[in-house]
Amino acid sequence: MDWNKRYTDISICFALSILLFHMLFFPSYIMPLPILFTGVGIIVFFFLGVYAYNKSWKHQPHFKQSIFMHSLLYRLLGVLGMYWLTMLYDPANLPLEISASDSWNYHYSGVIVANAIHGGDDIFEKLSYFWKSEADYGFSILIGTLYSFLGKNILVIKIFNALIGAFTVVRIYQITAFAYDEKRARLAGIITMLMPPLLWFGGIFLKETVLIFLIVNTAYYTTKIINQSRFLLLYVLIILCHFGVVFYFRTILAPLLFCCVLMQLVFYKTKKKRYRFFSGLITAIFIAGSIYVVNTLSMDKHLEPLIEASKNQFGTELSTASKNRGITYAAALIAPLLIVGAIITPFPSVLDFEEAQLGIYAHYQNEIIRNSLYFFVFLGLYRAVKLRNRETIFILSFSIIYIVILAISGISFQDRFQILSLPFLIVFMSDGIIADHKRKKQQWILYLGFIFLAIFMWNVFKLSNRGLL
Numbered sequence: 001m002d003w004n005k006r007y008t009d010i011s012i013c014f015a016l017s018i019l020l021f022h023m024l025f026f027p028s029y030i031m032p033l034p035i036l037f038t039g040v041g042i043i044v045f046f047f048l049g050v051y052a053y054n055k056s057w058k059h060q061p062h063f064k065q066s067i068f069m070h071s072l073l074y075r076l077l078g079v080l081g082m083y084w085l086t087m088l089y090d091p092a093n094l095p096l097e098i099s100a101s102d103s104w105n106y107h108y109s110g111v112i113v114a115n116a117i118h119g120g121d122d123i124f125e126k127l128s129y130f131w132k133s134e135a136d137y138g139f140s141i142l143i144g145t146l147y148s149f150l151g152k153n154i155l156v157i158k159i160f161n162a163l164i165g166a167f168t169v170v171r172i173y174q175i176t177a178f179a180y181d182e183k184r185a186r187l188a189g190i191i192t193m194l195m196p197p198l199l200w201f202g203g204i205f206l207k208e209t210v211l212i213f214l215i216v217n218t219a220y221y222t223t224k225i226i227n228q229s230r231f232l233l234l235y236v237l238i239i240l241c242h243f244g245v246v247f248y249f250r251t252i253l254a255p256l257l258f259c260c261v262l263m264q265l266v267f268y269k270t271k272k273k274r275y276r277f278f279s280g281l282i283t284a285i286f287i288a289g290s291i292y293v294v295n296t297l298s299m300d301k302h303l304e305p306l307i308e309a310s311k312n313q314f315g316t317e318l319s320t321a322s323k324n325r326g327i328t329y330a331a332a333l334i335a336p337l338l339i340v341g342a343i344i345t346p347f348p349s350v351l352d353f354e355e356a357q358l359g360i361y362a363h364y365q366n367e368i369i370r371n372s373l374y375f376f377v378f379l380g381l382y383r384a385v386k387l388r389n390r391e392t393i394f395i396l397s398f399s400i401i402y403i404v405i406l407a408i409s410g411i412s413f414q415d416r417f418q419i420l421s422l423p424f425l426i427v428f429m430s431d432g433i434i435a436d437h438k439r440k441k442q443q444w445i446l447y448l449g450f451i452f453l454a455i456f457m458w459n460v461f462k463l464s465n466r467g468l469l
Contacts, residue, residue, distance in 0.1 A: 113144020380428030
C-alpha cells in the first residue's frame, strides 16, 4: 500500500466538505475569501504534492540533496506567503507576521544581544533586564549572534529558519530509514517537506522551528549511537550540547529528552556483539556528561526557578492564546473533545466572528490536514508497539510523553505546543500509510466522519462561548 490517487481524492473531498458545511450553516461568519481560497489551494497542493512526489521520487537518485533543496524552496515561499498575508490584514506588524507580539519581543531581545556582543558587555546581564527568566534566553542569543554577523535584519532569521527547517526534513528521512525502510523514509521526508504547519512556523519569527531541529537532531544522533560503533563519544558530546541549548529554549524539554535518550540506549536490543557492554559504557558516560553540563553552566542553581518559569511561560502563552481564541481556560479543560482527542487537536477554526480570530482561522488548512491524517499516526503507533519496533523507542517515548504533558496541562489545543511532536508523528504516519492493514480505508473513512463531527462541535463551542448561538 502507498499514498495513492484514491487517498488523495478522499482527503481533498473531506477538507472541502468541512468548509462547505460550515458555510452552509453559518453564512454570516464566512472568513475573508482570499484566506479561504488560499487555504483551499494549500490543501489541494499538499495532497496532490504528496501523491506526485511519492510517485516520481520512488527511485530518485541523490534523494537527500533533492529533498533538501525542495524543502528550502517551499520554506522560502512560506516566508513570502506570510509577508503577503500580513500585508493584507495586519500591515502594522510588517516585516513580521499577524499578531506578532512575541516575535517583536524576540527581535528586540536579539538586538540587545547583538549590541552586547559588539560592546563586549555581559549578554546574560543585558537579557536579565528584558526577560523575566533565563528560560527565554536561548532564542534571543541565537538571534543576536546572527544579527551581530549579518546585520539586524528580521529576514536573516527567517532565512535561517528556512535552512534549519529544510535540514530537519533530511533528518526525519534519515531517522525513518533507520527505524523502518527506504520506502517509508522517502514518504516521511516528502510529507515533512510539504506539511503546511511546519511551513507556517518556518515563516514566522518564533523559536519553534529551531527547537524542532534540536529535538530531531538529538533523535538522529541517538540513532547513530545505537547503529554505529565509531565516533560514539562525539555523538554523546553533540547530544549533551543540544541539552544545554534546549535548556534555554524551553526548560522542561531538556529532562524529557534526557529520559528519551536513556530509554533508547537501555532498551534497544540488537544481535551485535558486545552492544550491551558498549551501551552500558555510553550510558554511564552520557549520565556523567549530563551532570558535568549542568554544573558547568550553573544549571543546578537555576534548575528549580527555570522549571517554574517554564511552567509560568506555558501558562502565559496559554492565557494569551485563550483570550485570542475567545475561550476560557476552565472551559477548555472541560471540553470533552479536547480531553479525549489530545493527540488529534488542535481542531481548525473556520469561522470569522470577531477581529481577534484572524490569526486563528488564517491557518485553518494546517489543522484540517493534520486532523485528516492522524488516523495513520494511530495505526503507526499501534504497529510500533505491537511489533516491538525498538528502533522507535526515542521518537515514540518523546511523542507520547510530550502529548500527555500537554493534555495534563490543558494546552493540547495549542498548535504552537503540538508542533514540536509533529515530525516524529509523521514517521509513524508514513508507516501507517504504507502498512497492509485489513479494512484500512473503511476505518479511515469512519475516522474522518468522527473528525468532521469534532470540528463542527469545536466551532459551535466557540460560537456558543460568545453567546452567538
